[in-house]
Amino acid sequence: MKIAIIGATGHAGSFILQEAVNRGIEVTAIVRHPEKLATGIPYLQKDLFDLTTEDLQKFDVVVDAFNAPQGKEELHQTSIDHLLSILAPTTTRLLVVGGASSLFIDEEKTQRMIDGVPTDAPFYPTAHNMYLALLELKKDTKVNWTYLSPAAFFNPDGQRTGTYQLNDDRLIKNAAGKSEISMADYAIALLDEIENQQHVKEHISVVSR
Numbered sequence: 001m002k003i004a005i006i007g008a009t010g011h012a013g014s015f016i017l018q019e020a021v022n023r024g025i026e027v028t029a030i031v032r033h034p035e036k037l038a039t040g041i042p043y044l045q046k047d048l049f050d051l052t053t054e055d056l057q058k059f060d061v062v063v064d065a066f067n068a069p070q071g072k073e074e075l076h077q078t079s080i081d082h083l084l085s086i087l088a089p090t091t092t093r094l095l096v097v098g099g100a101s102s103l104f105i106d107e108e109k110t111q112r113m114i115d116g117v118p119t120d121a122p123f124y125p126t127a128h129n130m131y132l133a134l135l136e137l138k139k140d141t142k143v144n145w146t147y148l149s150p151a152a153f154f155n156p157d158g159q160r161t162g163t164y165q166l167n168d169d170r171l172i173k174n175a176a177g178k179s180e181i182s183m184a185d186y187a188i189a190l191l192d193e194i195e196n197q198q199h200v201k202e203h204i205s206v207v208s209r
Contacts, residue, residue, distance in 0.1 A: 003061040003194065004028045006048055009036040011156050012097050012183050013065035017041070019187040028059070048079055057090040061194050065097040073125035080133040088142040095194060098149040100179070101127035102134045103171040103205055113152070113171055134203065144200050146193055150186050151179040151207040158182025161208065164189045169203040181208050 003020060007013040008029035020027040021041070029043040030051070037043055044055065048066055056062055064083060068075035080096070087094055101114040114131045117124050137145055152171065164185045165174065173179050181189075189206040193199055 001061070001195075002026045002028070002059045003063060004030050004044070004056065004059045005063045005065060006030045006051075007065035007067060007097075008041075008043075009033065010065055010067050012067075012154070012186065013063075015183040015187040016063055016065060016097070016190055019184075019191050023191060025191075030055075049082055051082070051086060053086045053089055056087060056092055059092050061093045061095060062087065063095045063097070063190070063194075068126065068129070073129040076126070076129040076133045077136060080136050084137070084140050084143050084145075091144075093194075093197075093200070094143050094145040095190060096133075096137065096145065096147045097190070098134060098147045098203070099127055099130040100149050100152045100154070100171065100205075102131040102147075102203070103149050103169055105171050107170070109170065138203070146199050146201070147203045148186075148190055148193065149203065149205040150183075151181040151205070153178070153180040154186065155180055155182045158184065158208075160184035160188075162188060163209045164206050165209055167205045167207065169205060171205065172207055174208045179207060181206055 005013055005017050008017045009031050029037055029041050031043055032047055034043045034045050066079050103113050105111055105113050114127055134147055159182055
């Protein structure tokens with residue numbers, strides 16, 4: 001299996017890259033600054049918006065771990081649009097590192113987490129644009145995508161326990177009553193989904209046990 005990771009030097013992307021390497025998967029990092037990578041990691045030095053169908057069609061899976069910079073949060077939407085466009089003629093699968101804001105917070109699925117976030121909250125632009133990107137993803141009929149939302153607290157410093165709970169597109173809590181997942185355990189869940197292919201064209205979520 002050949003996978004590519006966009007944003008492989010970012011917080012989530014670096015954990016996903018390491019998990020793939022640990023599993024012996026043939027992985028390529030798609031980055032603008034390859035000097036941030038560990039020695040020996042194959043890479044394609046290119047901006048996401050410069051990627052072409054030819055660049056990506058050789059991969060079985062592309063992981064989108066792109067994180068838009070502050071002040072340009074709308075790039076979460078335009079980046080998804082671009083990836084869907086260039087992947088449409090291929091059989092390459094798209095795995096998106098999503099946000100928790102798009103998750104439903106009630107059993108009836110009438111209210112999402114983003115609905116209760118004040119528009120003046122510092123993280124609102126990112127949360128809102130990631131939610132809108134998901135809506136665009138759901139409209140697509142050509143690409144085999146999976147959108148994996150982390151729990152509300154996506155902990156970069158959390159322990160790698162090797163366990164997790166998958167759920168649908170509702171926000172759930174762990175045994176301690178917290179909505180939390182370490183980036184290391186998130187990476188495990190994402191690579192498991194890549195290998196098992198159980199949630200194609202679905203929005204799912206993951207939380208610690």
